[in-house]
Amino acid sequence: MNAPILSARGLCKSFGGLRAVHEVDLDLVPGEVRALIGPNGAGKTTLVSMLIGRIAPDAGRILLDGADITRLPAHARVRRGMAYSFQITSVFQRLPVEENVALAARRRLGRDRAAVAGEVARVLAEVGLSAEAGRMAGDLSYGHQRLLEIAMGLAQRPRLMILDEPTQGLAEAEVAGFRRLVRAISADCTILLIEHNMDVVMALADRITVLDFGEVLAEGTPEQIRADPAVQAAYLGAA
Amino acid sequence: MRAAGLHLGLVGLLLAAHFVLPAYHHGVLARVMVLAAYATGYNLLFGYTGLLSLGHAMFFAAGMYGAGLGVRFLALDPGLALLAGVAAGALLGLAVGLLALRTAGVAFMIVTLMFAQATHLGILLAGRWTRGDEGFVLQGPERVVLGLDLGDAAIRYLAAWALFSAVLLLVLRLVSLPAGRVLVAIRENEERARLLGYDTRAHKLRAVVLSAAIAAAAGAAYALLFGYVGATFASVQYSILPLLWVLLGGAGTVIGPFLGTLLMFYLIDTASGLTPAYMLVAGLALVLLTLFAPQGLAGEVRRRLAPWLP
Numbered sequence: 001m002n003a004p005i006l007s008a009r010g011l012c013k014s015f016g017g018l019r020a021v022h023e024v025d026l027d028l029v030p031g032e033v034r035a036l037i038g039p040n041g042a043g044k045t046t047l048v049s050m051l052i053g054r055i056a057p058d059a060g061r062i063l064l065d066g067a068d069i070t071r072l073p074a075h076a077r078v079r080r081g082m083a084y085s086f087q088i089t090s091v092f093q094r095l096p097v098e099e100n101v102a103l104a105a106r107r108r109l110g111r112d113r114a115a116v117a118g119e120v121a122r123v124l125a126e127v128g129l130s131a132e133a134g135r136m137a138g139d140l141s142y143g144h145q146r147l148l149e150i151a152m153g154l155a156q157r158p159r160l161m162i163l164d165e166p167t168q169g170l171a172e173a174e175v176a177g178f179r180r181l182v183r184a185i186s187a188d189c190t191i192l193l194i195e196h197n198m199d200v201v202m203a204l205a206d207r208i209t210v211l212d213f214g215e216v217l218a219e220g221t222p223e224q225i226r227a228d229p230a231v232q233a234a235y236l237g238a239a
Numbered sequence: 240m241r242a243a244g245l246h247l248g249l250v251g252l253l254l255a256a257h258f259v260l261p262a263y264h265h266g267v268l269a270r271v272m273v274l275a276a277y278a279t280g281y282n283l284l285f286g287y288t289g290l291l292s293l294g295h296a297m298f299f300a301a302g303m304y305g306a307g308l309g310v311r312f313l314a315l316d317p318g319l320a321l322l323a324g325v326a327a328g329a330l331l332g333l334a335v336g337l338l339a340l341r342t343a344g345v346a347f348m349i350v351t352l353m354f355a356q357a358t359h360l361g362i363l364l365a366g367r368w369t370r371g372d373e374g375f376v377l378q379g380p381e382r383v384v385l386g387l388d389l390g391d392a393a394i395r396y397l398a399a400w401a402l403f404s405a406v407l408l409l410v411l412r413l414v415s416l417p418a419g420r421v422l423v424a425i426r427e428n429e430e431r432a433r434l435l436g437y438d439t440r441a442h443k444l445r446a447v448v449l450s451a452a453i454a455a456a457a458g459a460a461y462a463l464l465f466g467y468v469g470a471t472f473a474s475v476q477y478s479i480l481p482l483l484w485v486l487l488g489g490a491g492t493v494i495g496p497f498l499g500t501l502l503m504f505y506l507i508d509t510a511s512g513l514t515p516a517y518m519l520v521a522g523l524a525l526v527l528l529t530l531f532a533p534q535g536l537a538g539e540v541r542r543r544l545a546p547w548l549p
């Protein structure tokens with residue numbers, strides 16, 4: 001097996017008395033699509049927030065390419081090749097779509113305007129937003145704003161992308177588009193995908209990690225997870 | 240291109256005004272240009288980065304006293320005094336930035352206000368050198384640089400013009416560079432900017448230091464060109480004024496601070512000729528503005544006519 005691109009060991013986070021994440025271990029292999037599932041409130045967003053550095057863990061370690069990044073601020077982790085898209089859409093509402101993406105590309109490409117413009121055009125075409133380039137991000141439909149988030153992730157050319165419920169609130173046709181997009185992205189990027197839609201999970205994931213009450217309940221291939229009685233009891237049955 | 244043309248056009252217009260304006264307005268414009276440089280520096284932080292400081296008078300005063308005390312006690316020539324003033328402002332900006340940027344929003348406003356109050360108090364307490372509220376006058380040879388007397392109306396105007404033009408074009412350039420775009424990104428959504436890999440804390444600190452340095456350059460120029468150094472310029476009033484000028488002219492526009500400073504000056508000038516309650520007129524103007532042009536003059540122009548306006 002390949003050395004993991006990202007490893008977490010013993011991650012814990014409590015909010016007041018509430019154990020949101022408890023003793024979670026996670027290993028992501030380069031190139032895989034890993035789905036992270038679990039009921040609402042299971043701690044999925046809290047877990048990935050610790051991985052990207054938005055919140056600090058109470059305990060545990062995080063390694064990226066074998067190097068300890070537990071204490072690194074979020075921006076430094078992004079610079080090492082991680083990208084994050086928020087569960088609650090977070091774009092620059094009052095800036096044009098192309099500037100949203102350009103901001104993501106410029107951190108890598110700097111002052112080279114031609115290179116930035118080329119990257120923006122490429123990425124907008126990839127997610128299908130070329131026609132919206134000049135509009136204000138806040139004027140886009142909800143589904144298009146979610147696509148813009150993905151585009152901002154792509155423009156960073158990350159090695160590991162964390163997507164927190166990208167299909168939440170999308171229409172069925174849009175979900176199908178997303179599936180194709182994530183599959184295309186996964187060709188050259190490891191993906192950690194939080195997702196509620198089980199069709200999407202089963203179609204995309206190489207492996208699935210199930211979180212329940214802040215702890216890892218099960219981990220395995222889609223077939224193994226589908227067959228796991230504990231998972232069925234806790235999650236799939238309920239859904 | 241259009242943006243460069245517009246701003247270079249303003250710079251050219253102000254130079255041309257030197258040759259045609261009657262003495263009174265010529266003097267007014269010299270003062271307005273220095274204060275507009277101050278407002279332009281303020282706007283870099285407030286309008287572009289989204290950080291509302293209520294203590295910028297401390298940076299203006301740092302420049303004013305850095306230059307004024309340098310001339311008085313170290314016999315610096317005005318050129319070096321200007322540099323000393325800018326350095327004093329930048330250092331103060333670095334110190335205040337390191338501490339105040341631990342906070343955000345209202346807390347940032349309060350912390351900057353308190354640092355400015357402390358600076359004001361410090362100036363009053365150091366009365367032995369600063370002469371406190373009364374201040375001191377720079378005169379005669381103290382204001383001569385390269386054989387040019389800054390007290391002379393023509394030279395004063397041209398020096399003010401040079402300072403304002405430099406600041407205007409610097410900020411125009413900066414906001415078009417990637418680093419300037421990041422400031423706007425921080426204003427719009429700091430967490431998103433951080434998660435695009437930008438060290439937002441460092442960018443904000445740089446913005447504070449640059450904004451403070453520009454404010455200090457204006458303060459130093461004010462001391463050298465108008466020959467007076469006084470504690471009033473460190474008072475709360477001089478922290479609020481740039482905010483008003485910027486709001487009036489258009490926050491987050493390059494040209495707005497100048498327009499706001501100019502308009503406010505003539506508004507108060509005209510009103511005080513008509514009524515002793517002239518501040519009421521200024522207040523009314525601001526109320527009308529927030530009702531009908533909440534984005535300020537240049538902001539409204541950008542919204543309605545010229546979306547390309549930087």
Ligand SMILES: Nc1ncnc2c1ncn2[C@@H]1O[C@H](COP(=O)(O)OP(=O)(O)O)[C@@H](O)[C@H]1O
Binds near residue numbers: 018041
């Ligand atoms: N900032 C916070 N403060 C307090 N409680 C929180 C915070 N963030 C999350 N929680 C709580 O932690 C638990 C896990 O939340 P979350 O990680 O968002 O779950 P999920 O993403 O799996 O739905 C929930 O009970 C939630 O209410």
Ligand SMILES: [Mg+2]
Binds near residue numbers: 045
């Ligand atoms: Mg969540």
